[in-house]
Amino acid sequence: MDKQEWNGEGLPPVGTVCEIDCGLDDWERCEIIAHHNGKAIFHLKHNNSYYSAKHGYRPIPSLEDKVISEMVADTFVRGHGPLLYGRERIARMLYRAGWRKTKE
Structure with missing residues (x-):
C-alpha cells in the first residue's frame, strides 16, 4: 500500500x-503510528517518546516554505511598508520569480 499524501487537514x-x-513555534518532526479516540499517536525519534x-x-515544510x-x-x-500586508503571498511570488536573498 502506498503512503497517503497528507495536505495538513485533519489527522495525519x-x-x-x-x-x-x-x-512557542517549536516544531518537532514526528511519525504517526496509530489513531485512537480521535487523536493521533506519534513517536518523537530524538528522545524515543x-x-x-x-x-x-x-x-x-518544503525548501520553498522555509x-x-x-x-x-x-x-x-525590518518593517518594510508594502510588505506588511500580504507578506507571505508577496514573498512566495518573489521566490517563484527567482528572487533570492544575497549576503551583504
Whole structure:
C-alpha cells in the first residue's frame, strides 16, 4: 500500500512523517503510528517518546516554505511598508520569480 499524501487537514494518516507544534513555534518532526479516540499517536525519534494529540500537526515544510518564512520574518522585523500586508503571498511570488536573498 502506498503512503497517503497528507495536505495538513485533519489527522495525519498512520505512517506519515510530519511536524507537531510543541509550543512557542517549536516544531518537532514526528511519525504517526496509530489513531485512537480521535487523536493521533506519534513517536518523537530524538528522545524515543510517544504522545498523542488531536491537532497541532503540519506537513514537513518544503525548501520553498522555509525560505518564505525567512523572507516574511525579515520583512516583519525590518518593517518594510508594502510588505506588511500580504507578506507571505508577496514573498512566495518573489521566490517563484527567482528572487533570492544575497549576503551583504
